[in-house]
Amino acid sequence: MAETETRWHPSANRRALEARARLLADIRRFFAERGVLEVETPILSTAAATAPHLHSLATHYQGLQTSEGLRLFLQTSPEHAMKRLLAAGSGPIYQLARVFRNGESGRRHNPEFTLLEWYRPGVDHWTLMEEVDIFLSRLLGTPKGERLSYKEVFQHYLEVDVFAASNKVLAGLARAHGFQGGTVNGEESRQISLDFLMAAVIEPQLGQGRPCFIYDYPASEAQLARIRPASKICLVPLAERFEVYLNGMELANGYHELSDVAEQRQRFQTDIAYRKAWGLEEVPLDELLLAALAQGLPDCAGVALGVDRLLMVLLGSSRIEEVLAFPVDRI
Amino acid sequence: MAAYSTNEFKSGLKVMMDGDPCTIVENEFVKPGKGQAFNRVKLRNLKTGRVIDRTFKSGETLEAADVLETQLQYLYSDGELWHFMSPETFEQYSADGAAVGDAVKWLKEQDICTVTLWNGVPLSVAPPNFVTLQVTETDPGLRGDTSSGGNKPATLETGAVVRVPLFIDVGEVLKIDTRTGEYVERAKE
Numbered sequence: 291m292a293e294t295e296t297r298w299h300p301s302a303n304r305r306a307l308e309a310r311a312r313l314l315a316d317i318r319r320f321f322a323e324r325g326v327l328e329v330e331t332p333i334l335s336t337a338a339a340t341a342p343h344l345h346s347l348a349t350h351y352q353g354l355q356t357s358e359g360l361r362l363f364l365q366t367s368p369e370h371a372m373k374r375l376l377a378a379g380s381g382p383i384y385q386l387a388r389v390f391r392n393g394e395s396g397r398r399h400n401p402e403f404t405l406l407e408w409y410r411p412g413v414d415h416w417t418l419m420e421e422v423d424i425f426l427s428r429l430l431g432t433p434k435g436e437r438l439s440y441k442e443v444f445q446h447y448l449e450v451d452v453f454a455a456s457n458k459v460l461a462g463l464a465r466a467h468g469f470q471g472g473t474v475n476g477e478e479s480r481q482i483s484l485d486f487l488m489a490a491v492i493e494p495q496l497g498q499g500r501p502c503f504i505y506d507y508p509a510s511e512a513q514l515a516r517i518r519p520a521s522k523i524c525l526v527p528l529a530e531r532f533e534v535y536l537n538g539m540e541l542a543n544g545y546h547e548l549s550d551v552a553e554q555r556q557r558f559q560t561d562i563a564y565r566k567a568w569g570l571e572e573v574p575l576d577e578l579l580l581a582a583l584a585q586g587l588p589d590c591a592g593v594a595l596g597v598d599r600l601l602m603v604l605l606g607s608s609r610i611e612e613v614l615a616f617p618v619d620r621i
Numbered sequence: 622m623a624a625y626s627t628n629e630f631k632s633g634l635k636v637m638m639d640g641d642p643c644t645i646v647e648n649e650f651v652k653p654g655k656g657q658a659f660n661r662v663k664l665r666n667l668k669t670g671r672v673i674d675r676t677f678k679s680g681e682t683l684e685a686a687d688v689l690e691t692q693l694q695y696l697y698s699d700g701e702l703w704h705f706m707s708p709e710t711f712e713q714y715s716a717d718g719a720a721v722g723d724a725v726k727w728l729k730e731q732d733i734c735t736v737t738l739w740n741g742v743p744l745s746v747a748p749p750n751f752v753t754l755q756v757t758e759t760d761p762g763l764r765g766d767t768s769s770g771g772n773k774p775a776t777l778e779t780g781a782v783v784r785v786p787l788f789i790d791v792g793e794v795l796k797i798d799t800r801t802g803e804y805v806e807r808a809k810e
Contacts (some may be wrong), residue, residue, distance in 0.1 A: 341655045393628075393679075394658070396650025470675045482657050482678060489653035490661060490676050513655055533654060543654050 297620050301611040310601055310613065314386065316429055317406060317597075326382040326408060331371030333388060337576035338363035339370075340561035341513060345392035346573065347401070363573070364390040367594055368407050369514065370579040373547070376409055376590060377582035384408035386597065397609050398539060400617050404597040411588040415515075415530050415546040418591035419503050422534055422542060425595075426501050430603055432536065435501030440528075443504055447492045452484070453508070453526045460484065467491045481510055496535035505532040514554070515545035534595075536603055544593030551583040624682040627660040635667070635688040638675070642667045642686035642739045650679070667737060667744050668719075686739065693736045695728050703728065705736055705743065716743035724748045726781035727799045748799045753808040754778050755794050759785065772804075 300307070321328065338346040344366045352359040365371075368387040375383055389405045410418055419437070426432045444452035448463060455463075460483035465471055469486045496502040509517045512529035520527045530546035548554055558575040565572055601613040611617040625636060630648040637643070643664040652658040658679035665672050667688065677683075693705035693714060702715040703725070714736065718725075720743045724734070727748035735747040759775035775785040775795075783797055785804045794808040 343652070343655055343657055394650070394652060399650055399652065468674045468676050470677050470681070485653050485656035486659060486676060489651045489656070489659060493651075493653065511654070511656070540654065 299620075300615040301617055301620060302613055302615050306601065306605055306607075306613050307615065309605055313429065313597070313601060313604065317386065320425060320428055321384045321408070326384050327380065329372065329375060329380070329383045329385050331368050331375070331385065331387070333365050334362040335365055335370070335576070336360065336362060336574065337370065337578065338573035339366040340558045340565070340573055340575055342561055342564045342568070342570060345571065347390045347392050366391050367405055369592070369594070370576050372407060372409055372592070373579060373587055374582040376411060377585055377587045382408070382410050395618055398599065398602075400598070400610050400614060402618070405594050406597050407592065407594045409547075409590050409592040411590040413591050414589075415505070415532055415544055415591045418544055418593055419505070419532055422544065422593055422595070423501060423503070426534070426536070429600065430536075433500045435497070435503050435534070437503045437505065439506040440504055440508065441506065443492055443496070444487070447495060448487060457483070460487070463487060484508065493535060493540060494538040497537060497539075499537075501541070502535045503532050504535065507531045512548075513545070514548050516548050539599055539602070541599055541603075542593050542595035544591060546591050547587065549583060549587040549589065551580055554583055555580055623685040625685055626682045627677050627679050630660060630662060635686040636664070636683040637686045638664055638666070638673075638683060641669070642688050642744065644688075646672060667739065688744070689738045691736055691738060692733050695730060695732050695734055697730055698728070703746070705734065708733070714738070714743050716746055720744055721746045726779055727752050727797070729754060729779055750798065750800055751796055751805065752799055753794055753796050754781070756785070756789060756791050759789060759791055761790065
């Protein structure tokens with residue numbers, strides 16, 4: 291860590307600060323032209339994301355409504371609050387939100403960053419992918435993106451049928467690509483192998499010069515996306531979810547949103563059980579989101595896109611601190 | 622023995638990997654979507670010098686390697702081992718050929734070398750950046766040629782062969798940069 295005398299300086303240069311201001315203005319213009327409403331929702335919440343690999347930061351509130359004080363979590367994404375707006379009939383909405391993820395720091399990660407999240411009622415993730423493609427070409431000047439299924443990328447880059455391969459085959463592949471095996475077995479080890487192969491082997495090769503959209507994820511990676519049941523055409527259930535990669539970097543993550551309240555509650559509870567089993571921090575599940583879903587979330591698709599990474603692409607930066615005024619080691 | 626978690630990994634940290642002491646060269650945090658986080662780590666094997674890439678699940682640990690870099694004075698070689706001494710504790714250490722490696726051609730008695738010890742045994746030897754060595758063999762010097770025109774090979778007292786300017790003669794003492802193996806200048810008397 292730099293000394294205080296030098297640490298007060300911003301790590302982004304003037305050109306990067308100006309590019310950020312321009313990008314934010316361009317994003318707002320893009321949505322204004324399309325009649326998408328800009329919204330702001332609270333950064334603080336009594337509930338937190340339950341996903342096992344998302345770690346929230348928390349703070350303590352003391353005030354009128356509560357004598358003992360209240361534990362409040364800083365959002366890892368504005369997803370829950372925005373879905374409550376959708377359930378209340380907001381129509382298409384977007385938000386430029388500050389989000390917080392504990393423990394995430396590196397060349398492409400900062401624990402505090404800017405996420406652009408937008409939702410379109412009445413469309414599925416296929417239609418939303420089209421809009422993301424247009425968004426990227428308008429803001430970054432990229433050519434039309436390519437579309438590949440999750441199965442296709444594993445076939446192409448690792449020559450493996452990812453849905454048919456055994457846990458052992460996937461673990462062997464991971465080891466062959468330099469994964470220093472952990473100490474877990476079974477389904478957990480399968481997911482770790484898949485995460486490793488995707489993040490460390492496939493991702494760096496994706497989207498060279500044009501966006502790459504990956505869709506049809508394993509049901510185990512559905513998160514808050516709908517799951518399409520197995521059928522005669524496809525023998526495994528698939529998550530109706532997509533990710534966008536550009537220049538070997540993950541830019542965005544989109545879902546055909548799950549609106550079934552019973553299934554959503556079930557998934558939250560599975561996450562919470564997992565957290566308990568693995569000694570991760572226990573978090574309260576979001577009853578307010580579930581109440582909104584019970585009332586009825588319109589059929590919709592949503593996507594979250596990392597604004598700092600967009601800037602990295604625009605400026606050709608390889609380190610996120612080049613586009614942030616004050617990254618975590620200067621706060 | 623202490624262990625380091627991936628959160629503590631930073632360049633220069635010495636850890637055990639596959640039974641060998643390694644130094645961490647680079648550590649990169651990677652995380653797919655909302656999946657498991659990993660650390661992609663470049664490690665240099667301190668015995669072989671080879672650099673390997675490994676990826677760890679974030680939160681995994683590696684055992685610390687008992688590796689220490691120290692300044693030792695080179696005493697002599699008995700043909701099989703190279704003997705060093707700490708100028709502070711006077712403790713003596715013997716290094717084998719593998720540990721001495723390429724440094725052998727620059728080792729001059731009394732010189733202070735950087736020796737990496739693993740469990741108290743020399744693992745590698747780095748000579749001083751600059752050494753002064755006498756020329757034992759070279760073609761006769763060309764009088765009057767002090768320009769930087771051509772050069773010729775010269776054998777030094779330690780056996781090292783370096784390219785030197787044409788005017789250098791046998792018996793002269795030269796300053797050599799051991800990192801590049803290049804002649805710098807005639808050593809000042």
